[in-house]
Amino acid sequence: MNLKRAWRIAARDLRMGPRSPIFLYAVFLPIVMSFLISAVFGGLLDPEPTLGITDLGSSQLTVAARGLEGIAVSLVDDAAELMGKVKNHDLDAGLVISDSFDAVLRSGGSPDLDFYISGESLASNRIILAVTTSELITEVAQAEPPIDVSVVAIGDESYVPIGDRLLPIVVFYAVVIAALFLPASSILDEREKHTLDAVLVTPTNIYEVLLGKGILGVFMGLVMGVVSLLFNQSMGERPFAVMLFLLVGSIMMAEMGLILGSLVKDANSLYTAIKGAGIFIALPVIFIIWPTLPQWIPKLAPTYYFLQPVYDIAINGATVTDFWLELGVAVAICLVLLPILAAVGRRSETRLAWAG
Amino acid sequence: MNFGVISAIFRKDLIVFSRDRFYVFITIIGLVAFVAMYWLLPDSVDETIHLGVVQTGMDTLFDGLGAGDQGLEIVEFDTVDQLRGAVEDGTDGIVAGMAFPEDFLDPGTKPTVDLFVTAALPAEYEKAMEGLASQLGFLVSGTEPPIDLATHTVVLGIDRVGNQVSLQEQMRPLLAFFVLMVETMALASLISTEVQLRTVTAVLVTPARTRDFIAAKALMGTILALTEVLILMTLIRGFVGDVPVLLLALVLGALMVTGVGLLAGSSGRDFIGVMLMALAIMIPLMIPAFGALFPGTAATWIKVLPTYGLVQAIVGVTTRAASWSDLSGDLAMLAAWCLVLLGLGTVVLRRRVATL
Numbered sequence: 001m002n003l004k005r006a007w008r009i010a011a012r013d014l015r016m017g018p019r020s021p022i023f024l025y026a027v028f029l030p031i032v033m034s035f036l037i038s039a040v041f042g043g044l045l046d047p048e049p050t051l052g053i054t055d056l057g058s059s060q061l062t063v064a065a066r067g068l069e070g071i072a073v074s075l076v077d078d079a080a081e082l083m084g085k086v087k088n089h090d091l092d093a094g095l096v097i098s099d100s101f102d103a104v105l106r107s108g109g110s111p112d113l114d115f116y117i118s119g120e121s122l123a124s125n126r127i128i129l130a131v132t133t134s135e136l137i138t139e140v141a142q143a144e145p146p147i148d149v150s151v152v153a154i155g156d157e158s159y160v161p162i163g164d165r166l167l168p169i170v171v172f173y174a175v176v177i178a179a180l181f182l183p184a185s186s187i188l189d190e191r192e193k194h195t196l197d198a199v200l201v202t203p204t205n206i207y208e209v210l211l212g213k214g215i216l217g218v219f220m221g222l223v224m225g226v227v228s229l230l231f232n233q234s235m236g237e238r239p240f241a242v243m244l245f246l247l248v249g250s251i252m253m254a255e256m257g258l259i260l261g262s263l264v265k266d267a268n269s270l271y272t273a274i275k276g277a278g279i280f281i282a283l284p285v286i287f288i289i290w291p292t293l294p295q296w297i298p299k300l301a302p303t304y305y306f307l308q309p310v311y312d313i314a315i316n317g318a319t320v321t322d323f324w325l326e327l328g329v330a331v332a333i334c335l336v337l338l339p340i341l342a343a344v345g346r347r348s349e350t351r352l353a354w355a356g
Numbered sequence: 357m358n359f360g361v362i363s364a365i366f367r368k369d370l371i372v373f374s375r376d377r378f379y380v381f382i383t384i385i386g387l388v389a390f391v392a393m394y395w396l397l398p399d400s401v402d403e404t405i406h407l408g409v410v411q412t413g414m415d416t417l418f419d420g421l422g423a424g425d426q427g428l429e430i431v432e433f434d435t436v437d438q439l440r441g442a443v444e445d446g447t448d449g450i451v452a453g454m455a456f457p458e459d460f461l462d463p464g465t466k467p468t469v470d471l472f473v474t475a476a477l478p479a480e481y482e483k484a485m486e487g488l489a490s491q492l493g494f495l496v497s498g499t500e501p502p503i504d505l506a507t508h509t510v511v512l513g514i515d516r517v518g519n520q521v522s523l524q525e526q527m528r529p530l531l532a533f534f535v536l537m538v539e540t541m542a543l544a545s546l547i548s549t550e551v552q553l554r555t556v557t558a559v560l561v562t563p564a565r566t567r568d569f570i571a572a573k574a575l576m577g578t579i580l581a582l583t584e585v586l587i588l589m590t591l592i593r594g595f596v597g598d599v600p601v602l603l604l605a606l607v608l609g610a611l612m613v614t615g616v617g618l619l620a621g622s623s624g625r626d627f628i629g630v631m632l633m634a635l636a637i638m639i640p641l642m643i644p645a646f647g648a649l650f651p652g653t654a655a656t657w658i659k660v661l662p663t664y665g666l667v668q669a670i671v672g673v674t675t676r677a678a679s680w681s682d683l684s685g686d687l688a689m690l691a692a693w694c695l696v697l698l699g700l701g702t703v704v705l706r707r708r709v710a711t712l
Binding site: 021022025032048049068069070071083085086087088089090091105110111113114115116117118119120121122123124125126127128130131132133134135137138140141143145146147148149150151152153154185266267268269271272275276 | 376377378381382385401403404405427428440443444460466467468469470471472473474475478479480481482483484486487488489490491492493494496497499501502503505506508509510511512513514515516517518520626627628629631632639651652653
């Protein structure tokens, strides 16, 4: 095997990449997915209560509200606009604060205040917003509450927002499209257009072609995995550990992609195979999103052995040493796939020779 | 137009479609997956905060707090240890616990209430629970809070507490759109193959004219899309409310995606190229369906997208009991977009066929 020739094939495919829709798909899909998942689905499944404030003076209540954690506070210029937004459920609740609010409140009077609730807001959000607002008013009034509250934190499990739990979907798409789909469609395309025949007439053999396409797949899988994590600001404190698992995962996916691309008859079959096997290789993603499901099931999928470590290292602060076993299994899968890939490559070369 | 010829081309296309393993597979799997997804989604909205309490002598107060659809359910415990365990384990959905000391009702004391929260509790809940304990303190001690927010509260719009639109119901337009999208790709691929392989020129040697060819394709696309979306809507209990309005919207939706299919297919690209082109057109059209998942009014630019009327009709009829008069504007816009896209698709395909 001549590594220089394999490298040349990888470089050629990289140069020609932007002409291929699949290549562009591999580059842009993780970014689009990141946007959809973190912005759209993160907000959908884990929405923050929203509070609009029209402050006709410059109340301390507004300042205190804007410092709240977990409540999205926005300022609205006039009361009519605020009421419209609340009515249309653009906001869960709206607060109109009169210009003399703070002065009247501190003098022990009852200042003007309107609190609007959207009819479509959840009852739980209404309680959160009403109680929190009352608490802030007590603070601004500098009133002494009749009780003290002592907060006792239980357990050490920290809150993982749904946006973070959906992160494996982004990583999954980034690595699978770039490392599996790209080499698979590339080798299939060369077979369909018979450019592979032309390449094999030269001193380059099928193993060098597969290695070249594999190198590009691994490179793209790794880069897109890192890019998607950076895009979501989720590389964590151990970026090299994350990259190690992304690298092993990309190698595994690239090997699978090359085997698939060498075996399938046409693009339809390739899509059918990927769609058909999709639910199997995507299993770990589903089980990370719903951690209460039985956790032995995703271990049946090869993608578990890099997706779970990437997630736990990037989001939960785990280390490589926590995942030695998973790393070993992932490397073993890569090693088992190698002779299969070699056999498929040999078969492919023989077929082309016969066809020629 | 020759209806016999159109019928013959239509039958031929139906056979070609039924032999295409990929689209048959995707159509069946898609339907099964979308229906399964619908039934797996929550069919109700849990808008209640479950709060554990240990208290003595305040039964009446807590019975009143947990009564009705107020969004708060009080679960009482005998001991602090039981409460602590329930909060830690999340028993009965309990998110926090309050332990009121036995001297809480004693006059002249400033008691301390222990608030138990897990580290996983979102920040807004913790602040709200602190506030709730404080407000209870005001209530029990007989001290007036600076402002009684309840007397300043106005609910705007239809009050949906206890009758919220479930995620299942919100997902209906998106699922319908996914089904229509798959059929757009199927039609685009069918046309593209005819253009690529130039079989259309063979068809045009017969008495069939270009308009017959295009009409047959449009008929094929519309019937395929409509059949599948009708099956889906039946299986996801979509036919509620004003069914004729819903049927009209679905027919218009099927016609519209047929126009997109004609446009994408006339490019005559290969399978992957057509898939990506159809996706590129359909992704912006998905935005209104995603938007329907979120509360509030859609931005103006979303309202002018072709699929906005379709989504509004599905959401309006199935969740808000909307009628003809409520949806006439949306349906008119949808019909206009159908004409534009079908017209554009027809013109582009006609020109493409003429160049062959």
